[in-house]
Amino acid sequence: MSAAHTxxxxxxxxxxxxxxxxxGPDPRGRFGIYGGRFxxxxxMPLVLELxxxxxxxxxxxxxxxxxxxxxxxxxxxxxxxxxxxxxTEELGGARIYMKREELNHTGxxxxxxxxxxxxxxxxMGRSRIVAETGAGQHGVATATVCALFGLKCTIYMGAxxxxxxxxxxxxxxLLGAEVVPVTSGAGTLKDAMNEAxxxxxxxxxxxxxxxxxxxxxxxxxxxxxxxxxxxxxETRVQMLAAEGRLPDVIVAAIGGxxxxxxxFHPFLDDASVRLIGVEAAGRGLNSGETAASILRGRPGVLxxxxxxxxxxxxxxxxxxxxxxxxxxxxxxxxEHSWLADIGxxxxxxxxxxxxxxxxQLCTRTEGIIPxxxxxxxxxxxxxxxxxxxxxxxxxxxxxxRGDKDIFTVAAHLGVxx
Amino acid sequence: xxxxxxRFAALKKQGRxxxxxxxxxxxxxxxxxxxxxxxxxxxxADLIEIxxxxxxxxxxxxxxxxxxxxGLKAGSSMVxxxxxxxxxxxxxxETPIILMGYLNPIEAYxxxxxxxxxxxxxxxxxxxxxxxxxxxxxxxxxxTAAGLDLIRLVAPTTDDARLPVVCGRASGFVYYxxxxxxxxxxxxxxDELAAALPRLRAATDLPVAIGFGIRSPEQAGAAxxxxxxxxxxxxxxxxxxxxxxxxxxxxxxTLPRVLAQLSGLARAVRNA
Numbered sequence: 001m002s003a004a005h006t007x008x009x010x011x012x013x014x015x016x017x018x019x020x021x022x023x024g025p026d027p028r029g030r031f032g033i034y035g036g037r038f039x040x041x042x043x044m045p046l047v048l049e050l051x052x053x054x055x056x057x058x059x060x061x062x063x064x065x066x067x068x069x070x071x072x073x074x075x076x077x078x079x080x081x082x083x084x085x086x087x088t089e090e091l092g093g094a095r096i097y098m099k100r101e102e103l104n105h106t107g108x109x110x111x112x113x114x115x116x117x118x119x120x121x122x123x124m125g126r127s128r129i130v131a132e133t134g135a136g137q138h139g140v141a142t143a144t145v146c147a148l149f150g151l152k153c154t155i156y157m158g159a160x161x162x163x164x165x166x167x168x169x170x171x172x173x174l175l176g177a178e179v180v181p182v183t184s185g186a187g188t189l190k191d192a193m194n195e196a197x198x199x200x201x202x203x204x205x206x207x208x209x210x211x212x213x214x215x216x217x218x219x220x221x222x223x224x225x226x227x228x229x230x231x232x233x234e235t236r237v238q239m240l241a242a243e244g245r246l247p248d249v250i251v252a253a254i255g256g257x258x259x260x261x262x263x264f265h266p267f268l269d270d271a272s273v274r275l276i277g278v279e280a281a282g283r284g285l286n287s288g289e290t291a292a293s294i295l296r297g298r299p300g301v302l303x304x305x306x307x308x309x310x311x312x313x314x315x316x317x318x319x320x321x322x323x324x325x326x327x328x329x330x331x332x333x334x335e336h337s338w339l340a341d342i343g344x345x346x347x348x349x350x351x352x353x354x355x356x357x358x359x360q361l362c363t364r365t366e367g368i369i370p371x372x373x374x375x376x377x378x379x380x381x382x383x384x385x386x387x388x389x390x391x392x393x394x395x396x397x398x399x400x401r402g403d404k405d406i407f408t409v410a411a412h413l414g415v416x417x
Numbered sequence: 418x419x420x421x422x423x424r425f426a427a428l429k430k431q432g433r434x435x436x437x438x439x440x441x442x443x444x445x446x447x448x449x450x451x452x453x454x455x456x457x458x459x460x461x462a463d464l465i466e467i468x469x470x471x472x473x474x475x476x477x478x479x480x481x482x483x484x485x486x487x488g489l490k491a492g493s494s495m496v497x498x499x500x501x502x503x504x505x506x507x508x509x510x511e512t513p514i515i516l517m518g519y520l521n522p523i524e525a526y527x528x529x530x531x532x533x534x535x536x537x538x539x540x541x542x543x544x545x546x547x548x549x550x551x552x553x554x555x556x557x558x559x560x561t562a563a564g565l566d567l568i569r570l571v572a573p574t575t576d577d578a579r580l581p582v583v584c585g586r587a588s589g590f591v592y593y594x595x596x597x598x599x600x601x602x603x604x605x606x607x608d609e610l611a612a613a614l615p616r617l618r619a620a621t622d623l624p625v626a627i628g629f630g631i632r633s634p635e636q637a638g639a640a641x642x643x644x645x646x647x648x649x650x651x652x653x654x655x656x657x658x659x660x661x662x663x664x665x666x667x668x669x670x671t672l673p674r675v676l677a678q679l680s681g682l683a684r685a686v687r688n689a
Contacts, residue, residue, distance in 0.1 A: 028551065036552055038520060040476045042572035042597050044549040045579060184482060185472070194475040201476060202598040204574055301520045301547065302473060314494040315525025316472040 021268040021344055024335065029218020029305075032341060034334035037217040038301045042201050047304075051219045053124050058226070063123070067116055074148070075111050077230065079103050081238035081395070086365040094249065094385040094392035097242075098368070099235050099263060101399050108371065108400030109231060109259045110141035110212060116227035117210050118145040126208035128152040132196040134161055134189035134255065135326035135373065136168025137400055138212030143177035153177040156195040159187035161325045167404050186319040189255075189329045193303050213256025214333030217304030221333050228262025235395060236266055243393055249274045249384070252397040253376040254347070255291065255327035257336045259399035264345060274346070277336060278380040280322035281349030291320035293332040294340045294347045307334040323352035323408065324372035326400075350379035356412055358382055359402060371400030372408065420513040420541045421566055421589040424464060425624045425645065434641025435463035436686040437626060438679055439517070439650035441484035442467050442501055443493035444657065449667040450488075453657075453675060454505050458512045460676040461683020466544070466648060469498050469518030476546045478601040480651040483658065487665055495526050499538040506539035515568060515589075517544040523556070532559035542566035542589045550583050557586060566590075571617060573597050573609070580620040590624040590646065593617060595631075601651025604630035610643045617644075634685030641689045649682055 024031045029051075037047055057063040071077040080103065084096040101109035121129060129151050133139030139155040146153035155172055159181040162169050172179050185191035200209040211220045214228070239247050250267060252260035254277040267273040282290035290296055293308045300309040302317055310318040310330035320330040339345040350358075358378035363369045370378060374397065381396045388394065402409070410417050418426070428435050438457055443450050457465055470488035474481060502514055516535065523531050523545065535543070543565055548556065553567065560567045566589025574597060575583055584591060593613065595605035605613075610627065617625050627640040628648030640647035656678050660671040 037549065038547045038552055039549060040546055040572070040594075041549050041570040041583065042476075042574050042594060044551070045572075045574045045576060190473065194473050197475040198478070198599045202602070204597050300524050303475070304547075309521070311521065311525065313525065314496075315522035316489060317521070 022265060024338070025218060025222055029222070031335045031338035033299070034307050034337040035218055035221055035305050037304065038306065039217045039304050040201060042204060046204055047217050054120060054219050054223050057120050057123055063119065067119055070115050070119070071112070071230065075105050075115055076103065078234045078238070081235060081242065083242070084366050087362065090361070090365050091382055091385045093390065094388035094394040095390065096381060096385055097239070097247070097393065097395045098366070099231060099395055099397045101231060101259065101397060102368070102370065102374070102401035106137070106141045106144050107403065108137040108141065109228060109262060110138045111144070112230055112262065113212065113224045113227040113258060114138070114141040114145050114210060117223070118149060121208035121210065122149060124208065126206060128154070128203065128207045129210050130154045130156065130196050130199045130207055131210040131212060132189065132192040133157050133212065134192070134328055135324065135371070136161065136165040136172065136404065137326060137371070139177070139179070140168050140171050140175070142210050142212070143172040143175035146177060147175045154199065155179050156182050156192040156199065158189060158192045159183045161188055161192070164408060165325055165404060166407070188320070188325070190317065190320070197303070213258040214261045214335060215256045215303060215305055215307065215331060221305065221335055224258050225261045225265055225335060228258050229265045231259065231262035231397065232264060232266035235263060239393065239395070245393070246270055246273055247393040247395045248272065249276065249388070249392060249394040250397070251276045251278060251377045251381045251384070251394065253278050253327065253373045253399060254332060254336065255280065255329050255373065256331070257333040259397050261333060261335060263395070263397045268344060275344065276380060276384070277345050277347045278376045279347060279349050280324055280327035280376055281351045282321040284351055285349045289321035290349070291322040291327050291329060292349045293330060294336065295349055297330070299337065302331055305334045307331050307337045308340070323355060323412070324376065326371070326373040327376065348380055350376040354379035356409065359409060368398065369402040370398050371402045372405045374399045375402070419564065419566060419589065420511065421464065424511070424513050425590065428463060433687055434644065434689060435626070435646035436461055436637065436683050437464045437466055437646050437648045438462045438653055438682070439466040439468060439648060441481065441488050441654060442469060442498045443488040443491040444484045444654070445487045445661055445665055445667050446491045447497060447501065449671060451501050451504055453672055454501065455509070456672060456676055457679060458509060460679040462512065462679065464513040464515060464646070466515045466517050466650070467498065467502070468650070469495065469516055469522060471519040471522060474519065476599055478599040478651060480601045480654050480658070484654045495522050495531070499534055499540070502540055503538040513541040514539060515542040515544060516540055518546065520545050520548050528555055529559040532556070532563040532565055536563035536565050540565060542568050544568045544570065544592060546570070550586065553586065568592050570594050573613065577616060580616065584621040587621060587623055590626050591617060591621050592648070593625055593627050593644065594629045595627050596629050598629065600629055602630060604632065604636055607639055607643070610640070614643050634681050637682045638685040638689035641686050647686060653678060
């Protein structure tokens with residue numbers, strides 16, 4: 001790393017530079033060969049309108065200050081960066097910090113993005129919101145802001161996920177949202193995404209599609225990343241305050257990849273910061289029952305973007321498998337696909353069993369019950385931390401809290417609640 | 418002149434519009450689907466659209482979603498679809514065949530290899546639902562090289578400023594998606610069609626087909642009075658579905674009932 005690079009990092013700035021890895025996407029919404037706008041013609045004018053509306057909002061200081069207001073007083077930002085002393089001692093090795101996104105209102109990082117998009121939807125004059133959800137965290141966040149602003153809200157959720165995430169389904173309904181169980185396919189996130197797109201194409205004139213992750217047609221991957229980058233921006237400032245330097249390693253779980261992109265993106269140009277994305281390996285990377293799109297998929301086109309997908313030789317999309325409903329998706333955000341190809345981010349897997357163990361470890365040592373999604377990141381942190389020196393600063397993104405998962409975990413531990 | 422252009426030119430001479438029925442490949446099985454395909458021209462099909470089954474048909478309504486699932490369960494793949502077209506071409510050299518589907522199975526096959534093999538099998542045109550003009554450069558070259566028409570979709574949301582972008586590189590015909598929505602749900606009113614067609618005519622000299630939501634002979638007749646062709650998909654597939662047994666297999670009723678419905682539509686189109 002150059003001296004200039006260090007100095008700039010030490011100043012806590014993360015401006016985009018020439019040759020920056022943070023400059024994407026290009027005007028066509030591409031990150032390398034990934035991304036794009038692969039939607040039906042009916043949606044294309046809407047996608048272009050959204051692109052223009054987002055660009056205008058981004059350039060408007062009033063939009064930024066409105067968003068900052070809600071992030072501070074409604075979402076509860078900034079979230080703390082917590083030094084996990086007992087977990088560090090238990091694992092031995094790197095100093096482990098936790099970025100506490102589970103402390104946000106609604107219990108996950110999802111509200112960062114939802115808050116941004118709902119303000120945009122209001123600027124665009126939309127009166128009805130549709131969204132897809134897997135674990136229900138994005139659905140709850142979306143239903144929450146719809147309640148806050150008095151907007152109609154329809155959430156599509158796979159029937160399998162409705163069953164395994166009952167508390168979130170009840171929350172969404174309490175918040176006034178209509179929750180539509182989707183029975184096509186395996187009844188998980190990919191099917192919910194298909195159904196949300198069908199709703200959007202049918203109700204284009206009044207409906208805003210509030211995508212929950214860094215995927216979909218451009219500008220969604222960029223926009224969701226921008227709204228989630230508050231995670232990494234804060235982490236940078238907080239780590240500089242705590243340790244006087246940048247972190248050495250950042251670990252985050254990946255389904256679609258929004259919490260990971262949010263914490264990675266502000267560090268992409270800091271070559272000394274090792275970034276690790278943890279995919280859900282399900283029952284094992286080679287079990288055929290996995291959600292590890294980068295490690296076990298290949299590039300293709302689904303849900304509006306080109307990206308790594310789990311698919312067969314004929315281009316039919318495979319069903320993903322993960323214990324965590326939020327990671328149970330056969331694709332991944334296109335920027336991750338590009339970062340994997342250029343080698344800037346390492347992508348690894350953690351199995352269902354590893355996640356369950358890490359879930360308990362974190363709960364027992366830190367008094368923090370993490371979401372099963374975040375437990376995948378913790379699982380890999382537990383693998384890598386003992387191999388690192390005690391001076392190494394390792395940040396794990398705790399993207400959500402695990403209250404919603406206690407039924408799933410209890411069932412796996414043989415406990416009846 | 419391509420088969421599609423020849424067919425539209427011939428129909429224009431006869432002074433009538435075209436009927437374009439749709440079937441999903443391998444629905445409910447390869448043999449039934451091939452038999453239906455072969456019988457369609459005799460029942461009044463002027464051009465035929467073959468749906469290529471895809472696991473995630475996000476622009477399709479429930480009827481075609483189920484048809485795609487049946488097709489995949491019966492072993493459909495791009496290789497099988499092309500094989501089916503080649504078998505059809507053994508005794509029909511004239512009826513244009515258009516493949517309609519999603520991009521990923523084409524990507525998996527390889528863009529250039531797919532276009533070459535499709536043309537070789539006897540395919541005349543492609544409709545790729547999730548490939549708007551902004552992304553079409555990846556198929557434009559290979560399709561042109563292979564002599565395939567890339568048929569563009571125009572939607573009610575496509576405004577006048579955008580129409581030239583969509584129609585600029587269109588070939589074969591232009592497919593007007595007459596409603597905002599998925600296949601097989603709502604039907605456009607004649608007022609909606611009357612408002613849309615002059616805009617389209619001003620933007621392209623190609624024939625215009627109307628699809629999405631055409632179910633009855635009356636609606637097919639109205640569509641060809643307003644435009645040059647009517648596409649009927651979900652209504653035919655719904656009939657096919659009704660004739661299947663409890664295990665989803667074809668019965669002796671399957672072909673006769675779908676073909677009878679097709680004949681009724683064809684009469685309406687010819688008398689329009």
